[in-house]
Amino acid sequence: MQTPGRVGREGRRAPVAAAAAVILGLLAAAATATLSQAPRVELQTGSTAHPPAPATAALPLPPDTVLRVTFLDVGQGDAVLLQAPEGQTALVDAGPGDIVPMLREMGVERIDLLVATHPHADHVGGMARVIRSMPVRFYMDNGQAHTTATYRRLMTALDERPEITYLEAVSRTISLGSAEIEVLPLLPSATTDHNNRSVALVVRFGDFRVLLSGDSEVRQLTHLVGLGVVPAVTLLKAPHHGSDNGVTPEFLAAARPEVVVISVGRNRYGHPGPAALRAFAGVGATVLRTDLEGHVAILGRRDGGYGVARGEQAASARELGAGRVRTGETTGAAAEDAVIGAVRAVPGSAAAASRGLRLRVHADAPGDDNRNPNGEYAVLENSRGSDLSIAGWTLCDAANHCFRFPRGAVLAAGGQVVVHTGSGQDDGIRYFMGRGRAVWNNNGDTATLIDAAGTTVLVFRY
Ligand SMILES: [Zn+2]
Numbered sequence: 173m174q175t176p177g178r179v180g181r182e183g184r185r186a187p188v189a190a191a192a193a194v195i196l197g198l199l200a201a202a203a204t205a206t207l208s209q210a211p212r213v214e215l216q217t218g219s220t221a222h223p224p225a226p227a228t229a230a231l232p233l234p235p236d237t238v239l240r241v242t243f244l245d246v247g248q249g250d251a252v253l254l255q256a257p258e259g260q261t262a263l264v265d266a267g268p269g270d271i272v273p274m275l276r277e278m279g280v281e282r283i284d285l286l287v288a289t290h291p292h293a294d295h296v297g298g299m300a301r302v303i304r305s306m307p308v309r310f311y312m313d314n315g316q317a318h319t320t321a322t323y324r325r326l327m328t329a330l331d332e333r334p335e336i337t338y339l340e341a342v343s344r345t346i347s348l349g350s351a352e353i354e355v356l357p358l359l360p361s362a363t364t365d366h367n368n369r370s371v372a373l374v375v376r377f378g379d380f381r382v383l384l385s386g387d388s389e390v391r392q393l394t395h396l397v398g399l400g401v402v403p404a405v406t407l408l409k410a411p412h413h414g415s416d417n418g419v420t421p422e423f424l425a426a427a428r429p430e431v432v433v434i435s436v437g438r439n440r441y442g443h444p445g446p447a448a449l450r451a452f453a454g455v456g457a458t459v460l461r462t463d464l465e466g467h468v469a470i471l472g473r474r475d476g477g478y479g480v481a482r483g484e485q486a487a488s489a490r491e492l493g494a495g496r497v498r499t500g501e502t503t504g505a506a507a508e509d510a511v512i513g514a515v516r517a518v519p520g521s522a523a524a525a526s527r528g529l530r531l532r533v534h535a536d537a538p539g540d541d542n543r544n545p546n547g548e549y550a551v552l553e554n555s556r557g558s559d560l561s562i563a564g565w566t567l568c569d570a571a572n573h574c575f576r577f578p579r580g581a582v583l584a585a586g587g588q589v590v591v592h593t594g595s596g597q598d599d600g601i602r603y604f605m606g607r608g609r610a611v612w613n614n615n616g617d618t619a620t621l622i623d624a625a626g627t628t629v630l631v632f633r634y
Contacts, residue, residue, distance in 0.1 A: 237625040238479075239351050239377035241407060242469040242486055244274055245462045247437030249294035252384055252409060253280065254375060256349025260284045264373065264384050266298035272305045274467075282307040285346060285353070286336075288326070289370040289386025291318035300329035303336070310346075312339040314369050316361050341371040351377040356385075356401050359392060367412060368392040374403060378474030381405040383427055387412040393423040402426040406478060407470050410434040410452065414444025414461075419451050431478070433468050434461045471627055479628035528556035529583075531567075531632040533619050535612035542609045545594035550612070550619055553588040560585075564624030567591055570617050575605045 240255040246267030253275070254262040262285040263275075286308050288296045302308070303326075311330060317323065330336060339346075346353040356372040370386025381403055385392070388411045396402050397420070408429035412418030413436040432452045434444050444461070452459050460468045460482065469486035471479040530553040537547025550567060554560055560583045568574040575591055578598065583589055589601055593611045596604040605611065612619070621630040 238471040238473055238627065239375070239380060240469055240471055241375070241382055242278070242467060243409070243433045243435050243460075243462055244271060245437075245466045245468075246271060246274075246298070246435070247463075248413065248439040248443070249297065249437065250289070250386065250409070250413075250435045251298065252435070253278070254348060254351070254353075254382075255280075256351045257377075258349035260349040262287065262348050262353065263302065264371075265289055265295040265386065266302050268294045268297035270301045271298045272301050275302070275306070280306070283309070285310045285312065285339075285348065287311075287341075287371055287373070288313040289372075289384075290314060290366045291316065291320070291323045291326075292366060292387065293320065293322040295386065296326050297322050300325045303329040303333055308333065308336050310337050310339050312341050312355075312371065314358055314361075314371050315340045316366065316369060318366070348375075351375060356396055357399060359395055364391055368395075370411075372396060374401075374405070377472050379476030380407075380472030380474065380478060382407045382409075382470075382472070383429070384409045385411050387415075387418070389415070389417045390420055393418075393420050397422045397426050404428045406472060406476060407431045407433065408457070410444065410448065410459075412443070413439070413441075414448045414452075415441065416445030416447040418445075419448045421451070424451055424455050428455060429457045431470060431480070432457045432459045433470070434459065434463075436461060436463050438463070473625070473627060477627065477629075479622070479626070481628075529554060529560075529621075529630055531619055531621055531630045533612050533617065533632060533634060535610075535614045535617065535634070537610065541614065545607055545610055546592040546596065546604070548610055548612050549590050549592045551588055551590050552583060552621065554583040554585060556585060558585050559583065562589070562623075565629075566622045568620045568622065569611050569613070571611075573605070573607070573611045575603065577603065 237257060239257060240253070242253040242255070244251040244253060244267060246269065249267040250265040251267040251271050252264040254264065261280055261283050263283045264287045266286075283302065283306060286299065286302065288299060288311075291313070303311075330338075341355050341358060343357050344355050346355070352375070354374040354376070356374065358369050358371070361369060367387040367389050368391045370388045370392065372383070372385035372388060372392070375382040375384070383402070383405045385396075388396075393411065402423060403426070405427050406429070408427050408431070410418060410432050414434035429452075436443050449459065460480070462468055466483040467486035469481040471481065531550065533550045535548055537544045539547065541548060552562075552567075561581070562577045562583050563579050563581045565577045565581070566574045581589070581603075582600070587601075589603060591603045591605060593605050593607050595606050596602065598604060616634055619632040620628060623629050
């Protein structure tokens with residue numbers, strides 16, 4: 173049921189009667205359509221306004237390779253930025269305060285789709301400022317009003333911007349460049365509270381899938397599982413800031429996330445909850461928290477693989493473009509063979525870019541490490557049946573001392589390459605970082621292998 177006073181924002185430029193017809197048409201379609209027949213919106217035409225993130229001379233990045241999902245560190249609240257490979261942007265919630273400086277820092281100049289999952293201040297507090305600060309093409313919410321001043325400010329900002337097209341969150345699919353956003357069915361408004369009517373979205377970019385569902389709690393999660401609309405996903409935003417009431421065993425069994433990001437700050441609600449943390453760990457998911465990491469960005473590839481960037485690295489699209497994804501990690505994998513983006517992929521497909529690769533570091537050179545830098549080295553092995561081009565890939569330590577494999581570098585099937593710290597002549601098997609001092613810390617370090625697209629492929633910690 174539409175809240176009185178909100179009707180007419182969908183297609184707001186149309187005459188009132190026509191606008192009402194549009195709304196009714198959409199609602200009727202939603203009531204009867206399967207998801208694949210649902211109303212469809214294409215966010216394709218804005219791409220010319222989005223120059224790709226500039227590649228650097230150090231490591232050119234094809235701009236069309238990843239869907240970036242950035243969980244902004246907004247304290248206790250949510251703000252999730254989706255950036256399609258072609259440059260279109262969607263912002264799902266806008267945190268409790270002003271996030272415009274963060275967006276500008278990340279090079280975001282316009283929002284193609286702005287989504288308010290539900291009208292609580294920790295999700296829409298920063299939204300009016302976004303609307304007043306940059307072009308927004310579409311705005312979507314659950315059609316349910318709230319009584320707070322924060323919510324009224326949001327409505328006032330929307331009223332000031334009649335060029336923004338309103339979309340109600342009925343079942344529909346929205347194209348964001350080459351990614352797709354599916355809006356899941358909501359519970360009827362009269363039956364539950366705001367949290368359990370959070371707009372829930374499944375974002376698909378090839379085999380990389382993301383589930384965002386605001387502050388949904390047990391009731392909504394049970395509803396979605398019951399409808400069979402919760403797919404297996406790569407990335408899950410922990411519902412309701414990782415609250416214990418934001419997860420159920422059935423929901424996790426359906427979603428089977430590889431990565432769970434908890435958007436949370438200092439709070440008096442006990443978020444994230446210990447039972448939720450145990451549940452996420454119990455399905456083997458890597459858990460990342462904005463209160464511990466700062467901004468968290470997941471770079472999803474069409475083949476289902478992904479990389480992780482955290483903190484300042486995640487804050488800057490330019491840094492990401494430079495391939496400086498430094499501190500990805502996994503849990504649930506043997507430490508000596510940790511794999512980022514080991515996907516639920518069909519064996520033999522291109523999806524398994526990181527499968528069959530092993531990385532290890534010999535940090536302790538014979539004699540004085542600093543006098544014998546070629547005595548320390550990293551070994552990268554390929555146990556797969558096919559050669560792998562590693563041209564343009566980089567290998568970095570935790571202090572960001574990096575080696576870039578040269579043009580033509582190939583890791584042969586069943587073979588290995590060795591990267592020495594010191595100087596020498598590359599021969600296609602042995603490579604040299606050209607450094608006069610030791611790089612790998614004998615007491616523990618992290619070796620990160622990043623592919624030419626800037627995605628973290630492997631992380632070896634010792
Ligand atoms: Zn919240």
